[in-house]
Amino acid sequence: GAPATGAPEVAVVGAGLVGCLLACFLARRGHAVTLYERRPDPREAGAGRSRSINLAISERGIDALRRVGLDETVLKAALPMPGRMMHAPDGTLSFQPYSADGRRAINSISRSALNRTLLDAVDAFPGVRLRFRHRLTTLDPETGRMEFDTPGGPAAAVAPVIIGADGAGSAVRARLQTRPGFNLHQEYLDYGYKELTIPARAGDFALDPGALHIWPRGRSMMIALPNPDRSFTCTLFWPERELAELDTPAKVERAFAENYPDAHALIPDLAADYALNPIGHLVTVRCEPWTVLGRAAVVGLIGDAAHAIVPFYGQGANCGFEDCVELDRCLAETGDDYAAALLLYENRRKGNTDTIARLALDNFVEMRDKVASRAFLARKRAEHLLERALPGRYASRYELISFSTVPYAEVERRVTRQRRWAAVAALAAAGMSAWAGATLRNRLRPEEPGPPGRG
Ligand code: FAD
Known part of the structure; x- marks a missing residue:
């Protein structure tokens, strides 16, 4: 009332x-x-x-x-995105789930x-x-x-x-x-952004709609999220000065052909789309x-x-x-x-x-950088392994930020604690394996003559 x-x-x-x-x-x-x-x-x-x-x-x-x-x-009205899809420069795709069980999703909404x-x-x-x-x-x-x-x-x-x-x-x-x-x-970040559209292709999504797409390129990066009308909205992040320097259709086309060839092929009116939208600032x-x-x-x-x-x-x-x-x-x-x-x-x-x-x-x-690296992928896999092995006891920072309501500062305290005991556990495991290795080596030395007086 x-x-x-x-x-x-x-x-x-x-x-x-x-x-x-x-x-x-x-x-x-x-x-x-x-x-x-x-x-x-x-x-x-x-x-x-x-x-x-x-x-x-x-x-x-x-x-x-x-x-x-x-x-x-x-x-x-949302489209669930259970993971990120990485686009390598050669067009290779790799999918990383956001959660250990692969079922939790962030949601793309208009x-x-x-x-x-x-x-x-x-x-x-x-x-x-x-x-x-x-x-x-x-x-x-x-x-x-x-x-x-x-x-x-x-x-x-x-x-x-x-x-x-x-x-x-x-x-x-x-x-x-x-x-x-x-x-x-x-x-202000010295990076700006531009929004672009990958339209639907023959009435369907031009990319897998079940992922947040990322093109990590070190100096620049692009992401794309699906829309219910089967288009994708891309956001291109680039140092602001370099974005502004892409001031002719030819320069835009060339930059995309070099850095984002697979996406380039999916944006028919790239130069027009690029010119249409202003550079956004990040603060x-x-x-x-x-x-x-x-x-x-x-x-x-x-x-x-x-x-x-x-x-x-x-x-x-x-x-x-x-x-x-x-x-x-x-x-x-x-x-x-x-x-x-x-x-x-x-x-x-x-x-x-x-x-x-x-x-x-x-x-x-x-x-923009690490998601493409092997070390990062290995770390994500290790984290998901720990999450599955220790449900409720170990959760990655991403999971706690995106799939829980644990206060942000508490997430950081928890992540620090987890890292500390994971390091201790790793040391202990290394120590154990050194000890076990030494024991095994001792056991497996039948050829060597035993100390005098023993069988
Ligand atoms: P706003 O959305 O900015 O709304 C402010 C409102 O106040 C507007 O309607 C404006 O017109 C009005 N207003 C301004 N000045 C006046 C005035 N003087 N008098 C009266 N009215 C006024 N967040 C996420 O959670 N997930 C994402 O994936 C995500 N992606 C993002 C991507 C980009 C590129 C950017 C820039 C932001 C993204 N965000 C995302 C952040 C998100 O957009 C903001 O945090 C959110 O919009 C903040 O909401 P708000 O209502 O506080 O401010």
Whole structure:
């Protein structure tokens, strides 16, 4: 039902993936939520079908969606990817399952379809008001006064609780940043990305849809995820300067023929597709505090606005969804006291989001370089062997990040512990085999004359 009179009033800025899911959680608590979004409603006729851009959703995201009853709807439109398919320069394919039993999968879903599903869910709560074409321009954290650019001119609103879910370039964060004591660290990768499409071929997928495809090339890398319309969305990562240097159709064609010959053959309008899409940038944002207590208002940050990360662990949205679960839990624990809940949520999440930010950067090196190496493949096989031999006792970092909801920082502690005892076990095994070898060698020396006096 509609929120009761006296229900907490909350303004959420940004109706992207995280803002929408947060609105669902808060509306379910009976709070009066207004969701402000700078874009028009993507479900409106004429909003145009945007290009299919997809993202991988895994257990953390699914767990959050499950809590608001949206997991099945979202997964119905998803394509499961139980492993990665590596494309060698000579076109050789090799498949590596993500999990020891080969059954667990990350899920390729359309970003815009997910956003629309979440907006429909938001609309189903009478307590939520959606305000599209409202771009936040300024905000006073002391009073909770916000100003927006709208098609009808400037508009203002006041709310006692404001949560910035407005993404990596957050306007809410920019307003907090001017205050003393607010620390902001942002780091651009010198890599940019380009999105390209491998269309369906004769009505079918041009590549195996049951995998996340990777072309690791050391200096550059490309990945491709399947779409329900049987196309694939490719994302090409390359040092930004070199991407910009591919400025004629001939240069683009040549670069692809050299580095990605098998994919080259599958993208008929490569040069046009390449020219169409802008170069995307990759940034990591760390800031604190996420919570600012003003005289008459409290302002918090969530999702990419609080912690934008690079996409190489496929965790950005998953992590933002997990933020919503934690904030909801903190509201329950504090009896819906937003100031206390936001501080508690920040306290519990910050170490975890710092950890996944670091792992996402580390994973870039792994994906563009190491996945192709024999040592890496051997390590993955050894990890899966251990996982099968010690179910529940040993789990790889990838499994814990993608297929569990163990907090990110706890995953790191667990991985360190596992490595330590695996090293001890390996040493012990080496010691045992040295001892066993020596014993065997002693036993197997019948030809040698025994010590005097023995048989
Ligand atoms: P956003 O999705 O950026 O939404 C912010 C919203 O706020 C937008 O709707 C925007 O229009 C609105 N807004 C912005 N400014 C204002 C303003 N001033 N006033 C009002 N509204 C405003 N994550 C995964 O989990 N898996 C993946 O596989 C994955 N792949 C990725 C691949 C790439 C190339 C990139 C760049 C990211 C990827 N991510 C992935 C990360 C994921 O996209 C983000 O973490 C996620 O979109 C964050 O959601 P958000 O709602 O916090 O921010």
